[in-house]
Amino acid sequence: MKSNKQLEANRFLSFFFQKDYKNKTFLDFFRVSVGLFAIIHFLSCIRDFQKLFGKNGIIPSDIQELWLLNSNYIITLPKIISFFETFKIPEHSILNCFILAYLLFAVFLTTGLFTRVSAFFLLVLQLAIIKGAGIYMYGVDNFMTSALFYLTIFPSGYSLSLDNMIFKNRKAINLTPFRRLIQLHLCMVYFFSGIGKALGFNWWNGEAVWKSIHLPMANHYFRFDFSWLAENHLLLIFLGWSIIIIETLYPIFIWIPKTRKLWLWLTISMHFGIAIVLNLYFFATLMIILNLTAFYFTPSAEKTK
Amino acid sequence: MKKTILFFIIFHLLIIFIVNLNGTINSYKVFYNGEDYKPSKIDLVLKKVVFTPFISNYSSYAGTDASYGFYAPNVASQFTMSLSVIDSTGLVIANVKRPNLKQSESIMRFDLCLSMMQQKLGWANSNEILNNFFKVMIHQIAMDVKKDFPLAKTVSVSIYLYDYPTIGEYLNSNKESYILVDHYEF
Numbered sequence: 001m002k003s004n005k006q007l008e009a010n011r012f013l014s015f016f017f018q019k020d021y022k023n024k025t026f027l028d029f030f031r032v033s034v035g036l037f038a039i040i041h042f043l044s045c046i047r048d049f050q051k052l053f054g055k056n057g058i059i060p061s062d063i064q065e066l067w068l069l070n071s072n073y074i075i076t077l078p079k080i081i082s083f084f085e086t087f088k089i090p091e092h093s094i095l096n097c098f099i100l101a102y103l104l105f106a107v108f109l110t111t112g113l114f115t116r117v118s119a120f121f122l123l124v125l126q127l128a129i130i131k132g133a134g135i136y137m138y139g140v141d142n143f144m145t146s147a148l149f150y151l152t153i154f155p156s157g158y159s160l161s162l163d164n165m166i167f168k169n170r171k172a173i174n175l176t177p178f179r180r181l182i183q184l185h186l187c188m189v190y191f192f193s194g195i196g197k198a199l200g201f202n203w204w205n206g207e208a209v210w211k212s213i214h215l216p217m218a219n220h221y222f223r224f225d226f227s228w229l230a231e232n233h234l235l236l237i238f239l240g241w242s243i244i245i246i247e248t249l250y251p252i253f254i255w256i257p258k259t260r261k262l263w264l265w266l267t268i269s270m271h272f273g274i275a276i277v278l279n280l281y282f283f284a285t286l287m288i289i290l291n292l293t294a295f296y297f298t299p300s301a302e303k304t305k
Numbered sequence: 306m307k308k309t310i311l312f313f314i315i316f317h318l319l320i321i322f323i324v325n326l327n328g329t330i331n332s333y334k335v336f337y338n339g340e341d342y343k344p345s346k347i348d349l350v351l352k353k354v355v356f357t358p359f360i361s362n363y364s365s366y367a368g369t370d371a372s373y374g375f376y377a378p379n380v381a382s383q384f385t386m387s388l389s390v391i392d393s394t395g396l397v398i399a400n401v402k403r404p405n406l407k408q409s410e411s412i413m414r415f416d417l418c419l420s421m422m423q424q425k426l427g428w429a430n431s432n433e434i435l436n437n438f439f440k441v442m443i444h445q446i447a448m449d450v451k452k453d454f455p456l457a458k459t460v461s462v463s464i465y466l467y468d469y470p471t472i473g474e475y476l477n478s479n480k481e482s483y484i485l486v487d488h489y490e491f
């Protein structure tokens with residue numbers, strides 16, 4: 001009995017700490033793609049940056065603060081502006097410096113220069129933006145914060161980085177616990193997303209899919225005509241059930257080597273659909289990056305188990 | 306070292322679990338009972354844990370402070386805005402949907418500010434704080450639009466609920482409609 005318990009404990013520990021010093025690709029891919037993503041996503045709002053995130057933007061920060069309960073431990077962009085304004089520095093100069101700093105740290109992160117420090121400062125700047133204007137926040141922002149948080153705590157400059165070239169760090173690091181954390185996080189993401197949908201009757205009868213593809217924010221660029229789906233509403237039901245199944249059962253099928261690839265591509269296809277139909281390009285791209293990081297670059301031993 | 310890492314992983318995942326459990330229960334109850342449902346003991350305990358200063362700060366920095374119930378349990382309705390800029394003679398100079406924003410991602414982000422209208426409508430009894438906050442917010446948006454038109458005297462703002470027919474209604478030839486839910490003059 002005791003040895004069984006010992007065996008279980010060993011299996012549990014080996015799940016998190018199985019020695020893996022070689023398969024660094026997932027970490028390189030994660031760092032470079034999140035860094036590039038940060039740059040592109042940031043540039044996608046840059047021309048309206050002041051209007052959305054400035055202290056005196058369309059909805060001024062003091063009004064937003066009435067609604068958002070932010071902790072004192074979070075430095076928001078309006079707080080940064082107020083601080084520097086006491087030194088008679090105008091808002092537009094502060095914003096320009098902020099923009100420059102964000103892009104600089106994102107380039108540092110992508111190239112792997114002072115990697116973890118850059119990731120940390122980028123995380124602080126990212127939080128300053130989204131917590132200062134939480135009224136404009138959506139799913140992608142939370143996942144971006146999580147990605148930067150992970151890049152701060154992971155040995156993200158371990159390989160394929162300027163840090164590695166300059167400082168020649170040859171210390172071997174076991175990468176399994178970091179991979180496991182992202183993997184388990186993603187499992188929770190999809191499980192709760194799927195369960196949440198399963199609790200709503202509209203996801204079972206096709207109405208949720210029908211409604212989401214007809215939202216004003218959706219289908220902007222390609223202008224697909226979805227009216228034919230009303231007469232073939234079994235397809236809508238199929239889509240609704242598929243989404244619930246893909247998401248809720250993700251934590252099971254993504255771990256089975258035989259179904260891993262299938263589930264990964266089903267999930268990626270779902271996000272591709274979200275990007276094209278719902279216009280959530282950035283959200284979908286980041287989710288695809290996270291999925292590939294977690295489950296595409298798995299060690300060969302795990303693929304055949 | 307192994308113990309520390311393991312402790313951290315379990316702690317981190319536990320927070321994600323609690324935040325999501327709270328979020329899932331909350332959105333389920335709001336969907337079936339409305340915004341002002343009576344919370345159970347479990348709801349209150351979960352909320353208390355989630356809003357503990359340490360947990361809430363940690364989850365803000367870790368990006369785990371929101372639950373992952375996207376479009377669940379129901380796809381939220383969307384609201385649209387129509388702003389009419391009127392000059393001193395009462396003539397409508399321009400009709401716009403939102404302030405002048407140059408990039409599509411900015412437009413998508415900006416439109417999210419109307420999503421709190423869902424909460425406003427969800428309360429069975431009128432919530433004065435929410436009503437006032439919403440009025441001040443819309444006032445600021447109207448003033449931003451007004452800045453772009455030197456001849457503007459007033460701005461009239463209408464908020465609409467976008468109502469797309471269900472599959473059955475669509476097959477009975479019902480078309481999309483915009484239901485007026487609020488109107489302001491500034």
